[in-house]
Amino acid sequence: MKKFLRALNVRQLFLVGLLLGSVWLRPTLVSAQAFAKGADTSWLQQMEANGYKFYDEQGVQQDCFQLLKDKGINSIRLRVWVNPSMVDWVNGHCSPAEVVAMATRAKDMGFRLMIDFHYSDSWADPGQQTKPAAWKDHTFSQLQQDVxxxxxxxxxxxxxxxxxxxxxxxxxxxxxxxxxxxxxxxxFGQLTQLINKGYDAVKAVSPTSKVVVHLDKGNDNARFRSFFDKLTANGGKYDVIGLSYYPYWLNQDYTVSLSSLQYNLNDMASRYGKQVVVSEIGGDCANEPQKVYDMLVAVQNAVFAVPNSQGLGVFYWEPQGYRSFSGYQLSAFSNDGKPTAALNAFLVTPTLPPTTPTGTNVLANPGFEADGATQTPTAWSSWANTAGNYAADKTETGGQASPYRLTHWLGSAYQASTYQLKTGLPNGTYMLKAWAMNGGGQKACQLYAKSFGGAEMNVALPVASTWTQIQLTGIQVTNGQCEIGLWSDANAGNWCSLDNVELFATPTATAASGQAVGAARASLYPNPATETLHVELPLGAPATTLRIYSATGKLVLTQALQGFRRQAVDVSRLAAGLYQLRLESAGHTEKHTFVKQ
Known part of the structure; x- marks a missing residue:
């Protein structure tokens, strides 16, 4: 963060508010509806006051809050400065009166609210925590009262x-x-007293509000343990631990530190008995919107997977603060005032990490490669509301990972469906995945599953000009078949594309994490592990294959345990974080979680 600030001119020195920064099965979870998908929009009021506009993907001007809401955002975060400059319209504002006005507006639109007290007249972060000018000469006793x-x-x-x-x-x-x-x-004793004064004031006015204590570098477990151990020892009062997570400022890909973030989230929740929230996150949406999308989905899943409903949500910092206003590289809007595809990640329902790798895809011609450009792709059928509208359905070049894709488009209004009915399926639970792009504007544009013995399931294709993966989970096939397809009810010129469609069976979950199916349980030790993890199988166990998966579901280690009741597994090369270990043998699968330190 500081490196970025030094690179900016005087008018742009506004970013000090940023900084560098499970279990697999469990009885209770934060519901997807209660999960906070948030945005810090503290610049919005001054952007609007200075003529900045916001638009949907079709170029129609809209209220920024409505655009965020349409992207799945359900919560707004606003910073409060004590006596800010009202002249410097980038580094100033965020006064108490302005925050009340914006919070009221957000509340009236149905958003949940987080209020972020900086206790400064301008930016406060790990590099500077400057007292408000009016408090500058106050004694410590007066500072407590000021807070x-x-x-x-x-x-x-x-x-x-x-x-x-x-x-x-x-x-x-x-x-x-x-x-x-x-x-x-x-x-630290005095810091604790200041935090406690803030806590007491919050509870005096709003007893139901949860008090958050917030640090940067959310993947740094040692940093968090050091701080919160001291805060606990000094009698600190708080309800939630807030984390910032900015792989961009750490000069690394998010996949390098995601497992460390997951470990820290879980550790904070279990060690201190507190809920956790990612108060700030951001990525380079201008250059890598798909990478940021992937990161946001992964981080939401990581927070959602914190045991015992302790993961509350994820907040993107200043997504609307596009660079022609701010110079801020991690804005999630383009300079044309339109949201980037990265924000579509908030349309994805957070889920637990997969219990198994992707199964066998039962669909034929899933990537639409069998025939090249055609209106009759092998294994797929078409429907349209008029004979002429069958022309809306075709395959063309520009696929997600291979040459061809399926596209719906026509110069006049149309209704069309491209579908595949798969019969002879074993009854059970299935997942449907596909990659999609969508120009938007349709009355309806959906990936669907139906005719499987239950009510139709569908998911709207997010409006995105880059490939975005969407999915339907929990499809319960009870009649040996399932129809999946792309449905469009479109206006003239509307288009959407689909590629690499997968339908595969997912295993039935076991009763609890680590519980075997049809076999006595094995044991792992030590847990957490550093260099070596020891696995002890039950007496008389058959030949067994051990597989270890990362927090994102990636297979990272496989080892045969045949002929040994006890075996050492070298985990020294694994990154620190939470892992799932699966023991697979004839007739049963057993799951465990362990932590690599």
Whole structure:
């Protein structure tokens, strides 16, 4: 973050608010509906005041909040500065009055709210925690009262406007403390007292609001343990641990640190008995929208997978602050004021990591490669509402991972479906996956599954000009067949594309994590493991294959255990994080989780 700030001109030095930063089966989860899919939009008011506009994919001007809502965002985060500059329209504003106005507007549109107190007149982060000018010469006793009064007054103003924030951050990215020097971590007892004053003020006005304490570098477990061990020892009061996660500022791909983030999320929840939330995240949507999409889906899944419903959600920092306004590389809107495809990740329902690798695809010609460009692709059937509208259905070049794709398009309004009825299926649970692009504007545009013995299931294709993976899970086949297809009810010129469609069986979940199916349980030790993980099989166990999967479901190690009741498994090359271990033998599969340190 600091490297980025130094590279900007004076007018752009606004980004100090950013910084560098499971189990597989369980009895309870945060529901997908309750999961917070959030955006920090603190720049929005001054952007609008200075003439910046926002548009949907068709170029129609819309309210930014509505655009975010249409992308699956259900929560808004707003920062509060004490007495900010009202002249510097990028680095200033975010006054208490402005925050109340924006929070009221967000609440009226149905958003949940997080309020982020910086306790400064401008940006506060690990590099600077400058006291407000009005508090500069106050004693520590006065500072405690300042924190209480400021927090109390802002929340009281929100309450008077009918706004009850679900979460309140006491300090922004404070691994080194806040209100320096009195509240530095060098004076951890005093820092704790300041945090507790903020906590007390929140609860005095809004007892149901959850108080968040927030650090950067969410993949750094040692950083978090050091801070929260000290906060706990000093009697700190809080409800939620907030994390920032910015692989971009760490100069690494998210896949390098995702398992460490997952481990830290789980460790914070279990070690301190607190809920966790990714308060800030971002990626280079301008250059790598698909990579950012993948990261957002993976991080949502990681938070969702925290045991015992302790993972609350994920907030993207300033997605709407596009670069012609801010110079900020990680905005999720383009300079034309339109959201990038990366934001489609919030349309995806968070899920647990897969219990097995992808199964065998039962569909024929899934990538539409068998015939080249055609209107009659092998194994697929078509339907249209008029004879002329059959022309809307065709295969063409520009596939996701191979030359061809399926496309629906016509110069006049049309209804069309391209489908495949698969018969002779073993009854059971199936998953449907596909890659999609969509120009938008249709009355309906869906990937669907039906005729499997239950009610039709479908998912709308997200509007995206880059390939986005979508899925339907939990398809319960009870009659030996399933029809899957692409359905369009479109206006003239609307288009969508589909490629690499997969329908495959998924295993029935066992009763609890680590419980065997039809066999006595094995045991693992030590757990957590560092160099070697020992596996002890039950007496008389048959030949067994051991497989280890990462938090993202990637197979990372396979080992045969035939002929040995006890065996050492070398895990020294695995990155730190949470893993699933599967023991597979004739007739049963057994699952365990372990942590690699």
């Amino acid at each position: 209480y009064d400021h927090t109390y007054e802002v929340l009281s103003s929100l309450k008077a406007n009918g706004v009850t924030p679900e979460w309140v951050q006491v300090g922004n990215e404070i691994p080194g403390g806040m209100l320096w020097p009195e509240g530095s971590t060098a004076n």
